[in-house]
Amino acid sequence: MGEKNLGLASRVRPALRSFVPYDPAFSPCRVNLSANENTHEMPAEYVGAVRAALAATPLNRYPDPMANALRDALAERHGVGRGSVVVGNGGDEVLFNLLLAFGGPGRPLVTCPPDFSEYALFAQMTETPHVTVPRDAEDFSVDVDALVAAARGAALVIVTSPNNPTGNLLDRALVERLLDETDALVLVDEAYVEFAPPGSSVVDLVAARPRLVVLRTLSKAFGMAGVRAGYLVADPAVVDVLASVRQIYSVDVLAQAAALAAVTHRDALAPVVADVTSERERLSAGLAALPGVRVWPSAGNFVLVRVPGAHRVWERLRDEHSVLVRDFSSTPGLGDCLRISVGTRGENDVLLDALATLTREEA
Numbered sequence: 001m002g003e004k005n006l007g008l009a010s011r012v013r014p015a016l017r018s019f020v021p022y023d024p025a026f027s028p029c030r031v032n033l034s035a036n037e038n039t040h041e042m043p044a045e046y047v048g049a050v051r052a053a054l055a056a057t058p059l060n061r062y063p064d065p066m067a068n069a070l071r072d073a074l075a076e077r078h079g080v081g082r083g084s085v086v087v088g089n090g091g092d093e094v095l096f097n098l099l100l101a102f103g104g105p106g107r108p109l110v111t112c113p114p115d116f117s118e119y120a121l122f123a124q125m126t127e128t129p130h131v132t133v134p135r136d137a138e139d140f141s142v143d144v145d146a147l148v149a150a151a152r153g154a155a156l157v158i159v160t161s162p163n164n165p166t167g168n169l170l171d172r173a174l175v176e177r178l179l180d181e182t183d184a185l186v187l188v189d190e191a192y193v194e195f196a197p198p199g200s201s202v203v204d205l206v207a208a209r210p211r212l213v214v215l216r217t218l219s220k221a222f223g224m225a226g227v228r229a230g231y232l233v234a235d236p237a238v239v240d241v242l243a244s245v246r247q248i249y250s251v252d253v254l255a256q257a258a259a260l261a262a263v264t265h266r267d268a269l270a271p272v273v274a275d276v277t278s279e280r281e282r283l284s285a286g287l288a289a290l291p292g293v294r295v296w297p298s299a300g301n302f303v304l305v306r307v308p309g310a311h312r313v314w315e316r317l318r319d320e321h322s323v324l325v326r327d328f329s330s331t332p333g334l335g336d337c338l339r340i341s342v343g344t345r346g347e348n349d350v351l352l353d354a355l356a357t358l359t360r361e362e363a
């Protein structure tokens, strides 16, 4: 038998045939502001605690499937019981599991693009019908009435606050309206909420609102994108369902140890988060001062900008200045837009200088 013609197209499940491997378009660069990572040097106390926890972790035993020590620390952080927390291999895994468990054929998901691209991806993978309520083309605000109307027929709603890549915060009144006026499960994705003003989270509502699910991650403010640890805070009955469908050992022993040390020592992170938010404002002002550049306000550790000839600017930033940002210019609603993660003061200055040169040359 020839091995060349496997006829793979027809062997792959129909719903999965159009997928291609995810390519974040990373390339080695002097300054990488493309993935909303925390690029700041972390406090010695925090780094020391994480290193010590990793060094003390045996590798020969299977992990605790539910990561209970980590769950307890997270539950304490949010003032809920252990049963209200489920941990995953990054927020991505818990997002996928949410769609796997509560989506599927005949159970629509509603989202408000432009938002996190994985929602659409996971909906398609799980054959979940996907209804979109696009954000305002000018300020990216959510059309509350349209969202509530769409959510009336939905199994699941995902709203993002602060929203990636537009930076908008969500009004908690909107979340309450969704819960009051629809029967949907409502996921509020708070991956960036540590960078938002105090009081921006809705996690305090979970105890009284069994259909509210809040997503958090250690990938952004905690500076642990490489560790792959994220979690949901939700009603214990929702957590039980998610605990039943998850990959049993998806959160490995090193991830559990690192995340537990990080969460335990989170107070040491406050100066880092404060510096990121003040750099965000300085970076935004610097960008807004460049000719032809529009900057939207952001509550995250990134800013969205519109630059004439964005794709070419993105390429030249990478190739001529060794600065990598994220190109959103071919995403619907984001023509000529780039997303720039907030780096250290030095990194932000490199980006500002490079962009000043390019906007002058491209004008």
Ligand SMILES: *Cc1c(COP(=O)(O)O)cnc(C)c1O
Pocket (backbone or CB within 6 Å): 036, 089, 090, 091, 092, 093, 116, 160, 163, 164, 189, 191, 216, 217, 218, 219, 225, 228, 229, 230
């Ligand atoms: C980064 C991000 C996540 C989660 O990322 P993980 O690294 O998988 O934890 C979730 N939602 C949004 C909007 C994000 O930007």
